[in-house]
Amino acid sequence: MKVWDRFVRIAHWSLAACVLAAWITAESKLKSAEQIHEWLGYAALAVIALRFAWGWIGPRYARFGQFVAGPARTLAYAKALLRGAESRHVGHNPLGGWMIIALLATAALASLTGWLSITDRFWGVEWVQDAHEALGNAIIALAILHVAGVVYTSWRQRENLAAAMVSGVKRPPEPGDVA
Amino acid sequence: MNTGLLRGLCAVAALTLVASGAKATGFATCDSGPHEGWQPQEKLSAMLKEKGWQVRRIKEDGGCYEVYAVDDKGQRMEVYFHPRTLAPVPKGAKDHKG
Numbered sequence: 001m002k003v004w005d006r007f008v009r010i011a012h013w014s015l016a017a018c019v020l021a022a023w024i025t026a027e028s029k030l031k032s033a034e035q036i037h038e039w040l041g042y043a044a045l046a047v048i049a050l051r052f053a054w055g056w057i058g059p060r061y062a063r064f065g066q067f068v069a070g071p072a073r074t075l076a077y078a079k080a081l082l083r084g085a086e087s088r089h090v091g092h093n094p095l096g097g098w099m100i101i102a103l104l105a106t107a108a109l110a111s112l113t114g115w116l117s118i119t120d121r122f123w124g125v126e127w128v129q130d131a132h133e134a135l136g137n138a139i140i141a142l143a144i145l146h147v148a149g150v151v152y153t154s155w156r157q158r159e160n161l162a163a164a165m166v167s168g169v170k171r172p173p174e175p176g177d178v179a
Numbered sequence: 180m181n182t183g184l185l186r187g188l189c190a191v192a193a194l195t196l197v198a199s200g201a202k203a204t205g206f207a208t209c210d211s212g213p214h215e216g217w218q219p220q221e222k223l224s225a226m227l228k229e230k231g232w233q234v235r236r237i238k239e240d241g242g243c244y245e246v247y248a249v250d251d252k253g254q255r256m257e258v259y260f261h262p263r264t265l266a267p268v269p270k271g272a273k274d275h276k277g
Contacts, residue, residue, distance in 0.1 A: 124235025124247025
């Protein structure tokens with residue numbers, strides 16, 4: 001069944017590309033790389049803003065309301081995961097949902113602090129530079145955790161979740177699954 | 180085994196944060212020797228202020244002084260200086276002698 005709509009998939013892969021490319025161009029000595037790094041930040045901000053809007057107006061599985069779980073459900077899922085008894089979610093599971101929020105928020109803050117750091121007002125301001133660097137490192141750490149979560153869940157459910165983010169298609173829910 | 184996996188993930192995340200910590204950016208490096216022979220940052224700062232620059236930040240990077248400033252024309256500047264001579268170091272210079 002179709003789960004991830006076209007916009008969600010394009011937003012996902014373009015943000016992933018922006019983050020990866022921004023990380024690669026972050027410490028380069030070339031002037032051109034510096035400019036590319038800046039434009040990647042603006043592009044990331046645009047993607048994040050659109051994805052945020054889509055989280056309210058998009059189709060069912062794109063909506064934050066569908067996949068952002070409260071503390072009780074998130075904790076219950078985490079405990080089930082540790083027991084190896086977690087249920088399959090057709091959309092994002094509670095931990096996956098929170099990872100999306102963390103990734104979007106961190107990427108947005110990394111982009112914003114990067115932007116601030118090249119304004120006349122905040123040029124050379126230490127806390128802005130430090131915050132930008134820390135947020136840049138944080139998003140790479142989160143991305144690694146995200147990929148690990150995807151690999152683990154794919155293995156547990158015998159379903160390639162990365163491929164599903166390309167095709168948009170997932171196995172329909174079976175009894176016991178959370179649709 | 181599931182706990183082991185989660186522990187592994189946390190370790191990977193922590194290592195990434197540590198490994199990506201402070202290091203030289205490599206925009207320029209200076210052959211500047213021990214700190215004793217260095218001129219004080221205040222002197223460089225005063226020198227630039229005299230030129231009409233607004234100095235925002237001076238830090239060490241690759242053995243050079245890295246200066247963030249706004250010049251007299253209002254341009255944002257990121258310039259390297261040799262800590263012994265306070266001469267400007269071109270970006271991309273390796274082991275600049277000053």
